[in-house]
């Protein structure tokens with residue numbers, strides 16, 4: 001039988017979506033691969049069920065022998081973080097998450113991570129570095145990745161921004177929500193975070209599930225309706 005076709009999406013030079021929905025499985029949130037000079041990082045990790053497809057995509061996208069050094073988690077939910085342990089072990093990568101959610105990740109809490117919604121089990125993962133400040137910067141050679149605490153959808157939700165090709169790229173996680181008591185969501189925080197997201201004036205939005213939006217206007221057009229909905233919560 002011929003091998004299944006590889007499925008990944010180039011977003012910009014050095015930026016690919018390597019996991020998520022039609023790429024791997026609908027249970028995976030979007031997994032983005034970013035090449036910073038001689039090393040690569042992942043934004044989120046998928047749920048872990050189609051780990052090997054993500055690994056194959058990474059291998060195809062990156063120049064040979066490029067190390068994957070960090071996995072930046074946007075939040076603890078199963079579809080974003082369930083695969084972090086396997087990917088961290090595969091690459092010897094550090095895992096970064098917000099301190100508000102580190103315990104749930106390290107304990108593999110099936111309820112707050114939403115794993116139980118999927119009838120799945122959350123694989124515990126050790127968090128190498130906990131984000132504690134509202135804004136923290138990571139330097140990769142001349143490249144900067146900025147972590148920003150944007151609570152609401154979950155208490156320790158993070159978004160990441162990076163400058164690529166002269167554009168501000170926003171890894172905006174679950175901009176679309178939902179806001180749910182089981183997830184310890186907070187409607188007021190969610191609204192304020194959406195306002196801050198708009199204020200970033202990003203040129204490219206890499207969303208957690210719903211695709212990639214290019215151009216400041218398209219990014220704003222995507223975020224605004226969620227802000228309007230949040231204002232009514």
Ligand SMILES: [Zn+2]
Nearest residue numbers: 075077153174
């Ligand atoms: Zn989520």
